[in-house]
Amino acid sequence: MRDAMISQRTYPRVAAALVASALALGLFAPASALPATPAAPVDAERLASLQSRVDALTAELDALDRDLGIAAEEWNAAREQLALARARADAAVIDLAQAEVALREQQRLLEERAAAIYRNGAEHPLATLLGASSLSDLIARLRFLNALGEADARTVASLSSQRDYARRTAEEAEAAAKRAEELEFELAARKIEIELRIQERQELLANAQAEVLALLAEQSAARQAEEAAFLRRLLAGSQDGTVSVQPGSPVETALAYLGVPYVWGGESPTAGFDCSGLVMYVFRQHGVQLPHYSRAQFALGERVTPADLKPGDVVFFGSPVYHVGIYVGGGWFVHAPRTGDVVRLARLADRRDYAGARRYEWSMRTAPPAGARSTAD
Numbered sequence: 001m002r003d004a005m006i007s008q009r010t011y012p013r014v015a016a017a018l019v020a021s022a023l024a025l026g027l028f029a030p031a032s033a034l035p036a037t038p039a040a041p042v043d044a045e046r047l048a049s050l051q052s053r054v055d056a057l058t059a060e061l062d063a064l065d066r067d068l069g070i071a072a073e074e075w076n077a078a079r080e081q082l083a084l085a086r087a088r089a090d091a092a093v094i095d096l097a098q099a100e101v102a103l104r105e106q107q108r109l110l111e112e113r114a115a116a117i118y119r120n121g122a123e124h125p126l127a128t129l130l131g132a133s134s135l136s137d138l139i140a141r142l143r144f145l146n147a148l149g150e151a152d153a154r155t156v157a158s159l160s161s162q163r164d165y166a167r168r169t170a171e172e173a174e175a176a177a178k179r180a181e182e183l184e185f186e187l188a189a190r191k192i193e194i195e196l197r198i199q200e201r202q203e204l205l206a207n208a209q210a211e212v213l214a215l216l217a218e219q220s221a222a223r224q225a226e227e228a229a230f231l232r233r234l235l236a237g238s239q240d241g242t243v244s245v246q247p248g249s250p251v252e253t254a255l256a257y258l259g260v261p262y263v264w265g266g267e268s269p270t271a272g273f274d275c276s277g278l279v280m281y282v283f284r285q286h287g288v289q290l291p292h293y294s295r296a297q298f299a300l301g302e303r304v305t306p307a308d309l310k311p312g313d314v315v316f317f318g319s320p321v322y323h324v325g326i327y328v329g330g331g332w333f334v335h336a337p338r339t340g341d342v343v344r345l346a347r348l349a350d351r352r353d354y355a356g357a358r359r360y361e362w363s364m365r366t367a368p369p370a371g372a373r374s375t376a377d
Helices: 003-023 044-119 127-131 134-204 210-236 250-254 275-284 294-298
Strands: 300-303 314-317 323-329 334-337 344-347 356-357
Touching: 044 134, 044 275, 127 300, 210 344, 250 275, 250 323, 250 334, 275 294, 275 314, 275 323, 275 334, 294 314, 294 323, 314 344
Parallel strands: none
Antiparallel strands: 300 356, 314 323, 314 356, 323 334, 334 344
């Protein structure tokens, strides 16, 4: 109950911040601020031709966005692998040092006992044998000396094996770290290549005819108006109770970052977000530790069917998975879409590459969303 009261107190500030973010994004722009439609009428055949060109360019950009998303998430995976490989290498170095110290100590003890045997004739193996009083006593002493020698040999062999294993582990970990660094470099190079291709397509799009740009502006204005209407409905709470923001929930947390720029590998509102970085950052505030990699996030949590989707579930896209967002209800989700865009709402029905959803065991957030922009920003 106390947590709910805290969340209720913080909710008005979050809602105000969401409205400010929406205004900054132009989601509530008046009709007069929307791009003007072409002054000259366009006949049906001409319009169909222009729409076909727009669709072709948009399809190319979508394909490049998909490639870039895959590369981004594979780069995130490489970073995770690199961190694990380095941790393994560090642990192996420590294990190796400890094994060598233990081996040296055991060897020192064995050497000291050998020296004591020669200093004290009573402990010499020959003296032990010569001191036997009968055949059965001699056999018993032989077995004792043999067991003692075998125990010492097993101890040294075990320590030597441990040292050899630690050395092999260190070598394997070093090789893994090197490969991870190579993979990170390869994916960074791929990132540059794809971004250059996207820039090329965007320049082609920018240089298109005015009629093409006007059609794109119409489509963009329609999407923005739809997002604005849903955001107003979400913040106000629908009359049927199916769409609303629960104070202290992951949905409320995620909506606090509307308008934060998409940044490759980003995982904070100050540096920017990529898709899996946004999900990781949001759920960390709700007690869920996730990797910064959508495919790894997809492997965690409880599987959710489309019919059972609830606000706060995490939705994934692509095969293999390369994109992720947080379901907010009403068929919409919030995500960090692509390079050049910002954290925003999108309709689930507009995605043809839906891969599935997961539900994590999260707890209510009791403090304001971390790093969220205030209304004064």
